[in-house]
Amino acid sequence: MKTGGGPVSTSFERPSIKVTVILGRLWKYLKKFKWMLLLAVALSIAGNLLALVGPKLSGHAVDAIHPGPGGVDFQSVFFYAGWMVVFYIVSAVLSYLLAALLVNLGSRVVYEMRRDVYEHLMRLPVRFFDSHAAGEILSVLSYDIDTVQASLSNDLVQMLASVITVLGSLWMMLTISPPLVLIFAVTIPCSILFTRYRSIKVRPLYRQRSINLGKLNGYTEEMTGGLRTIKAYHRQEYFAAGFEKKNAEACEANYQADSFSSATGPSVGFINNVSLALISLFGALLYMSGSISLGSVSSFVLYSRKFSGPINEFSNIISELQSALAAAERVLRLLDEPEEESDPADALPLTEVQGNVELRDVSFGYQPGVPVLQHYNLTAKPGQVVAIVGPTGAGKTTIINLLMRFYDVDSGVIFVDGCDIRRIRRGDLRRAFSMVLQDTWLFTGTIRENLTYGKENLSEGEVIAATKAAKIHDFIISLPAGYDTILKEGGSSISKGQKQLLTIARAMLLDAPMLILDEATSNVDTQTERVIQAAMLSLMKGRTSFVIAHRLSTIQNADVIAVLRNGCVAECGTHEELIQAGGYYAELYQAQFDTAEQYSDFE
Structure with missing residues (x-):
């Protein structure tokens, strides 16, 4: 029942919530599954540490190769190469288990979040639904929550792996050559500052993308609901133009967000490649001076790739994180909507x-x-x-x-x-009160379920008596499945008059x-x-x-x-x-x- 009261608006466009607040509230969902999180951390640590052993073994294998004919110690090379294969296989298995675990974790968190949002919607006052488009609410329930799930399932894996890999690679590089590590004292701060600058700029763009997509969904839901009227008045072109505008705004917002964020990865990658070039240059100088072995230079280069790689990956997923934060903000905005006032204690x-x-x-x-x-x-x-x-x-x-x-x-x-x-x-x-409204509402289910949902434990005789009084019984028994006929899409398969008669019978059964x-x-x-x-x-x-x-x-x-x-x-x-x-x-x-x-x- 549309109850009037002003234009449809959106409360999802209010000033943004701080990132720390969003993360803190998401943590309330995550901590319900803390044992899964601890297992994920353990798998991430174990898998990445095993992968970090590979470059060290590779360096020992390279050092087993000496200049000149017959200078290769094949026994040592095969020994180190064999262990590299073992470590990488075990690391890959652990990474797979970690990914599967985090997908499960993300699904559980989103289940809890979607349930909370739906239950919250049921407690909101009618005023809220009078001032918000149904399509926009559905966009939060589906798209925004799914975006959060994708981030928890995918980005969390990469972030966990990145932290372990970066710290582990840094430690290994320090054990090989502390002077070469100084190169990162210049390049890494540049990467961090650049990534932070871009993330601050891109978050409002992703927030606007979610808002525009919600408006597009709201417009689409409204137009599809009135499609017959649109066709009857031959206004397809007019509303198509309206859809074109909403669609263009959504696509433009998506383009602005993605195009701005897409430049982050290549830029950070360029900085990391500069660091690799400097490592190769100064590593060669140290090798020529006898300060480091060729195998150690090889290991250091591999560790530098592992060290800078996650930083580059993080810059690539920063757009996904910002999108997830914008989506989570809209979900939290909806959860923050004031519920219908509860009854006083002395009600x-x-x-x-x-x-x-x-x-x-x-x-x-x-x-x-x-x-x-x-x-x-x-x-x-x-x-x-x-x-x-x-x-x-x-x-x-x-x-x-x-x-x-x-x-x-x-x-x-x-x-x-x-x-x-x-x-x-x-x-x-x-x-x-029992109500019979001008706008009939029937849910997907049998005719009997639609008639009796207001009052339980009704006998067959009571149901039939009510439908006979409402002059709808003869129509119901003429259907192939009678009272067990499934009504779909709000009773779209029956006439408006028949739907109204069903609601009248439903009011009779409530006996208010x-x-x-x-x-x-x-x-x-x-x-x-x-x-x-x-x-x-x-x-x-x-x-x-x-x-x-x-x-x-x-x-x-x-x-x-x-x-x-x-x-x-x-x-x-x-x-x-x-x-x-x-x-x-x-x-x-x-x-x-x-x-x-x-x-x-x-x-």
Whole structure:
């Protein structure tokens, strides 16, 4: 139910969260699986240390080769080469186990995160969904969380391996030739400063990419939902142009982020290659002076590649990390959305509901300074049928939102059985109402599941009695699987009128003491409307009922008809009283009567 209240906005565009805060909150998920993390660290250390032994053995093999014929000690060469193969094989196996472990870890973390986001969505107030596009929310649930998973599964592997490899290679190089290590005292700070500068610049670009992609998803979801209307008005080109704009903005943001970050890797690679050239130059000088063996120079070169390689890799994955941080920020933004206020500790239960409802001097607006209801007063006695009519935008559906506490009043009080509803438990209050709305909602599942999801442990007889009363039983049993027929995509395989009849039957099965009908017969033809009127009257007996209707013929028998104009009750009374008064209601009724006569001329 769209409840009004201003344009769709996005809270995901607020100032960015600090990286340390994002990492700290992600750690709360990771620490739940600390034993897997410790095992991953152990595998990373073991695998990389074994790989670090290779260059040392390679240097010993090179030193076993002497100038001149017959100067090669093949026994030593084969010995060191054989051990190199063993160490590299074991290292590769451990690296595979590490990758598999981290993929599992990433999946578990994302499972927890997606579950938390979904459960948080269920606790958010209706106001949030009125001001956020559904496609953007889905983008956070799918794309952004998947981006975080990819980073945890892939980037975490590389980062763990990089730290071990860099530290291990540095130690090995120090044992071979400390003077040559001094070359990195110049090149490594250059790489670090350059990478840091680029990461600071690229993060806002990836943040904008996520925002634009969310907008594109929101626009796509909205357009696909209204595709029939778009085709009916032949506005495909117009909305295609809108999609083209959103798509171009998303692609441009993606290009800006990726193109800016893609230059980081080659630049850092160039710095590392300069360091390799300097090592080769000064290593040759040290060899000629007899300060180092040829095998040691060879080992040092290999270790320098291992040392600078992870730094270069880190600069390559910095874009992925920034993308993951931007995605994680949007996820955390959603988790930070304030939930619907919990019931106070002294909230009262609502039992044995009589159905006495009073709205006393109620004022409310979806946006500050834009009132929808002003000093509104209405009383519904137990068992009464109260019809609410008025022009579009008068605040009819707003009253329903306030009764259900989807929103709270700005001023005034709403009473149920003499108690302020703000003091009643929300769950008890909402269970006291059953609703049939203009916008029907059915989920993917059997017809029986859709009928009984509001109330458990219903017998087959109760279900059939309700569907018969709603005049939908004959249609259901005509289906191949009857009540076990699967409804897909919100009941797209049945007509709007049939969906409405199912929701009416569902409301009957809930058997709540109060009833809300918001244009409940708007999607059925006149003949069907007349058929279900008797069923609706039977449903309303003994229940306090609020009926919102545009077709005044459906509410002539209401006990009280409240006419809304400009956010206030302009008239109130029975149908006969209001007709005799000759006011706005009489004008509405006469206008509909004249329209009905005009249409009858064509029959």
